[in-house]
Amino acid sequence: MKIRRVTAMSRRLMRLGLFLAALSIVALEACTASYLPVNVSASGSLGFPPYDDPLAALGRPSTFVRDPGFPPWVPPGTIAVSMVYAAWGTGLSGEKLIVTLREGASLTAEFNPPLMDDPANWYGKDFLVFGNSFFVASGFVQADSDMERISISGSAMVSAEPMTVSVSQDGVTWYSYSSGPFADGFAPTQAFAWDRVQKRWGPELDFTRPVPAGLTAADFAGLKVADAIDLHRDSAGGTAFDLADLPLPVDPLTGRKWARFVRVTADRRDDDGFAVEGEIDAFARVSHARPEVAAGAAKLLPDGARVDLKPAIVSAGTFEAGPFCYILSPDRSAGLRVLGRVAPQGRLVSLTGVMDTVDGERVLRATSLRDLGETALPSPVALRACQAGGGPFHHDPSTGAGQEGVEGGAGLNTVGLPARLHGRVTVVAAQTETFTLDDGSGRPLECRAPRNPDGSGSMHPGFSLPGAGSFVEASGIISVRRDAGGALKPVLLLRNPGDLKLLALP
Numbered sequence: 001m002k003i004r005r006v007t008a009m010s011r012r013l014m015r016l017g018l019f020l021a022a023l024s025i026v027a028l029e030a031c032t033a034s035y036l037p038v039n040v041s042a043s044g045s046l047g048f049p050p051y052d053d054p055l056a057a058l059g060r061p062s063t064f065v066r067d068p069g070f071p072p073w074v075p076p077g078t079i080a081v082s083m084v085y086a087a088w089g090t091g092l093s094g095e096k097l098i099v100t101l102r103e104g105a106s107l108t109a110e111f112n113p114p115l116m117d118d119p120a121n122w123y124g125k126d127f128l129v130f131g132n133s134f135f136v137a138s139g140f141v142q143a144d145s146d147m148e149r150i151s152i153s154g155s156a157m158v159s160a161e162p163m164t165v166s167v168s169q170d171g172v173t174w175y176s177y178s179s180g181p182f183a184d185g186f187a188p189t190q191a192f193a194w195d196r197v198q199k200r201w202g203p204e205l206d207f208t209r210p211v212p213a214g215l216t217a218a219d220f221a222g223l224k225v226a227d228a229i230d231l232h233r234d235s236a237g238g239t240a241f242d243l244a245d246l247p248l249p250v251d252p253l254t255g256r257k258w259a260r261f262v263r264v265t266a267d268r269r270d271d272d273g274f275a276v277e278g279e280i281d282a283f284a285r286v287s288h289a290r291p292e293v294a295a296g297a298a299k300l301l302p303d304g305a306r307v308d309l310k311p312a313i314v315s316a317g318t319f320e321a322g323p324f325c326y327i328l329s330p331d332r333s334a335g336l337r338v339l340g341r342v343a344p345q346g347r348l349v350s351l352t353g354v355m356d357t358v359d360g361e362r363v364l365r366a367t368s369l370r371d372l373g374e375t376a377l378p379s380p381v382a383l384r385a386c387q388a389g390g391g392p393f394h395h396d397p398s399t400g401a402g403q404e405g406v407e408g409g410a411g412l413n414t415v416g417l418p419a420r421l422h423g424r425v426t427v428v429a430a431q432t433e434t435f436t437l438d439d440g441s442g443r444p445l446e447c448r449a450p451r452n453p454d455g456s457g458s459m460h461p462g463f464s465l466p467g468a469g470s471f472v473e474a475s476g477i478i479s480v481r482r483d484a485g486g487a488l489k490p491v492l493l494l495r496n497p498g499d500l501k502l503l504a505l506p
């Protein structure tokens, strides 16, 4: 760890440390152990405490730093590890997060089963090494910093401390990535997605998925951190390595190159001839790439499952129906609520995220969004009120998979779909900004007024609730709400004043 790094630390001590507000964290799949090394050992000279323990590199990459602050002037704080705030010091329980390799020192991780050159792995990469590199940012990062307001420097300078990575099958014969990539460089660790709606950290990102192939530090120049996280496409960063790049012997059974050991060595010198000393946070096996799935297939997955969605159309745009948006599969087969990101109606978007269930409705907690341009939003399907919600869709209450049906619902599950209904307004409730539509199908449907697109959550200023007895056409998104007794009820969420057409007065 060089002097400039220490200076960066002391600057941090002067920053106001503020406690994190409620965090929305979705745990990675429980079974992460097989992606981590079974053992890490060191040789040579390590850093001063707390950078002196090779076992700090044994677990998953760091997520939070317990920032000691500068009492009594600056209170201690908890700051998430990001591409502009690298791991240092200790974690929430005082645990050591990273280890420093001094000149000539090396750190060796053992994987069991061994790493394989598996073409099914993400971007063909096979393992990742996490250091504590970071992008120089436009401002000091505090616990409550808005990642839409912090920018990466225009030069996209990474505080890299490059160290050579080698692999071995037997711990005796080693093969080196002598011309790179190097450990403790690009890509910096990014522990969490950014929730742009709540303006706080969102789901954890995937530390077994490298950043997309071909992405370089220059691609991050001048970006807002929130936009830079989108480039990661659900990846928690790290430097990615491909076993195919080395002349390793192949496994006779599979015909694939493989390695049991990964070694990082502080054996390089910087431009001024000084020995480079760097940090290691973690090692990880790369997981298999996931095919993109449509919204309906995503709903079949349990809560906590990571998803790459096929391009879908935004059917309820920015704050129109609430602090979220809805997307629709282009074939209109399924719709899904998206949390953490919003986009205007009619945009074609490519999302990654984590499936979850909120108040009985399946949602995608977005980890990245790519806008693919304007597209035509299909007109809402005409439904009868008794079809709003519908029966269960492959629902498994123990895992959250599928979609729960509404109380007394039967047939096709329509939760998340845009719909259009005709009927008479029976009850108007100004307090809840809802009205009830009865189309004679036997199941009157609650309809909620559109929201103010400014995100304040209030009713759209251009909308008036219809009078009781009037005959209307109402369009919107079929959602659900849990009533006081625990029953799941359908509700139509209107998106704008045009979603209500008065057909006949009382």
Ligand SMILES: [Ca+2]
Binding pocket: 116, 117, 118, 119, 121, 124, 125, 126, 242, 243, 244
């Ligand atoms: Ca490979």
Ligand SMILES: [Ca+2]
Binding pocket: 131, 132, 133, 160, 161, 184, 277, 278, 279
């Ligand atoms: Ca470092």
